[in-house]
Amino acid sequence: MSRPTAPDPAGPPTGLTAAIALSALGALLTAFAPLLGLVAPDMPAAFTSWPWLLVPALVPAVLAAVFRGSRPALAAAVLLGPAVLAPGRLVQDAQLLVDAGLAARPELLLPDTLDPLGAAPGTWVLLAGHLLALAAGVLALIAGRGLFDHADGASDAFGSFGEDAFAGSSVAEAAADGGSGRGRAGARRQGLLALVLCATAIAAVGLLMGPFTSEDPYLLAKPAVEAPVAVAIGSLLLAIAVPAAAGFMAGSADRDLVRGGLLGLAAGLAAVAVPPLVAVALLPRLHFGWGPALALAAALVLVGLAVEGGRDPARSSGEVRLPALTRLLRAAGALALLAGALAVVGALTPHLRMPSWIDDPSVYPARLLWPGGVLLVLLGAALLVPSIAAAVRPALTAAWAALPLAGAAALDSVLTSTQVAGADAAPGAWASGAAMVFALLAAITAALAGGVEREEVDLAEPDWQPERGADVDLAERSWRPVVAVPAALAALLGLAAVLLPVLSAPDYTAPGVFTRFGTASWGLIGAGVAVLVATVLAVRSRPARAAALLVGAALVMVVRALEFPLTAGRAADATPGPGLWCAVAAAVVLLITALLAGRSAER
Structure with missing residues (x-):
């Protein structure tokens, strides 16, 4: 009625x-x-x-x-x-x-x-x-x-x-x-x-x-x-x-x-x-x-x-239309490839032109651009392969946060040095900044592709009957509790991984959310939010897509864990911090949760 x-x-x-x-x-x-x-x-x-x-x-x-x-x-x-x-x-x-x-x-x-x-x-x-x-x-x-x-x-x-x-x-x-x-x-x-x-x-x-x-x-x-x-x-x-x-x-x-x-x-x-x-x-x-x-x-x-x-769709043909799924997947792949390539360039080239008597503080943070850049290159290349693009797409919507996590730390050193030590930004800094922008655009494009994909799945067969829908709902209810509990644990570990330092050393305080807040802190916040959103959405997503989403979040935690071996040389007597173990644990739990979701998809 x-x-x-x-x-x-x-x-x-x-x-x-x-x-x-x-x-x-x-x-x-x-x-x-x-x-x-x-x-x-x-x-x-x-x-x-x-x-x-x-x-x-x-x-x-x-x-x-x-x-x-x-x-x-x-x-x-x-x-x-x-x-x-x-x-x-x-x-x-x-x-x-x-x-x-x-x-x-x-x-x-x-x-x-x-x-x-x-x-x-x-x-x-x-x-x-x-x-x-x-x-x-x-x-x-x-x-x-x-x-x-x-x-x-x-x-x-x-x-x-x-x-x-x-x-x-x-x-x-x-x-x-x-x-x-x-x-x-x-x-x-x-x-x-x-x-x-x-x-x-x-x-x-x-x-x-x-x-x-x-x-x-x-x-x-x-x-x-x-x-x-x-x-x-x-x-x-x-x-x-x-x-x-x-x-x-x-x-x-x-x-x-x-x-x-x-x-x-x-x-x-x-x-x-x-x-x-x-x-x-x-x-x-x-x-x-x-x-x-x-x-x-x-x-x-x-x-x-x-x-x-506000236009009337009956009188105007200029509807807000999303591009076709294939075009969106290709665009997301191209943007991810470009972002990853720029990150690798940023890792290879200097970020600062320092006065001769001062060491470059951006060398160690820039090393984290290597895993982030390689990750985006691989995901971008996969999105350009039609047979696997749709399956890989959800991973990009979470894994893109690996670049802000890496690039923000490098740019933090650049901004501080240019303001305090009179240094000048070098090409590596511009490449890192551009890489983060293109990574964000790739994630947005991949998310829009997900919207088109859901629309096509839901409307491709308009004659679906409620009893078939009931079967799908029953399947969803059967797998979601299996994923919800480990996903919640992974979300907590992921937040701890970005809130706690991965490196501890005497007379050294790592940039963080609660200590030395700066540009690097926004990268940490972005990584934590990406993992949190991925774990929440995974419980509401179709099993195969949930598995890819969780794998993308796990890759972000892997990049966070790699910060210790790649940058430990910045401080004397450096030892692993609690954030390192939380990142490793979060990556493991996320991969296990993805495996559970994938097995549910096979059933």
Whole structure:
């Protein structure tokens, strides 16, 4: 049974008008708060910042006002994006109440003293602006629910995410698909969802990075892991909210919710990213940081996806389509080959041009590029062989993390030496950086190929009957408990392997997640996340694909374990650390789990 179609609304609901007004007022408050004085004694902004604060903050309200009469559902959806980001921004700016001198926000204030600064009326106005943005989103959600239900005749736009975004993930869904038309719509939404999640994952990384580097002792911006508590928590909330909200919006069957929601989220990201970039451009003592640039680039991508995702498939042939599976597998293989080759080049060539009286500190970390590069070359070559490409593909989606694990450690030495010792980056550093970028692109392409593969498997035989689906479900239930327990153990060991050092020596502290946090730490985090995601997905995947996924994760742990024999010479009296034994144990358990999954596939 389906819900009766909602009657045509007579016009935009009253709540929508109030939501637009609150959004506009919130934008004005956040923009003009620095002019009122944020702290006492007064410390004005480092530059004329209110236009840069006002324009991106006002965009959602302007868009909502423009579409209020013609497309009220889209107008309501636009206000949801800034509301999702409002809690994180509110917590970040609460640092002004705790210790404004540590906020590192030149668009708000420029401290010139280490003395404590008290909050002034402008701080409360700024926080009120964020609360109004949140209130505007809540009102828009209440007013827009009926509009979203009505648009496109969708039975429930809010419930469609779980039903449609992952269309094609099981045989039962294929049997219930009801025809190839809905299958194509599900594939379209799945493609859009995959692209949106890729973009917002990049944005999340950018939001956790420092906004800039500084020579000003009063503006010492730090990444989230080193920032003051309020800034760190706020950054984490933003990094979680962006992909979560984008996934919900992109997975909806309602085109107005897709287009408006993604546009509003892009405007919210721009409001966070633009002021630091402007500060870097205007203040000579501040230097470029990748965090805001990644967030702004993701916002621009979201704008393009919003335009495409909001098109009517009945009137436009420009659907968001994923390329054919064979082309995606070839592209992933070529990218992996290129990434591996560049890593090998990075291992062979110097990373630094050092002054003659200082030894090159990048020599030992760069050695880890050898196993990472060879691994990606082999996987890339396998993906170019049609007979085995599909079977190897899941391994690449996990094993790519071996290159960031290796390359980030080498680049950490490069960045430190160029800043402290006056060294210059050599070709090896650029090759290593490019290798990590191509490895990420290869993993994304392989993941998209997996989406196409699942779609083809689920829709290739639309006449599958429920009893056949029942047999498949029974087979899945019979093997998953066998894999779940060792996979959970492997995940714990994998996390311990990246959190604990593999090398111990007197007077030496290895870069890590909790010690000497730097560029190398992000490689460790990436490796840990890759193993964790692989073990979780393996339990939900088909047996053969689960086995390949677990093998890829095991290869990442092998590269982590090789760090000790390859780099032990960097410190005198080096001994194996606990991370080494955890990495070896994780690799063994992952391979055993893969074997169990493979045997289940044979049965």
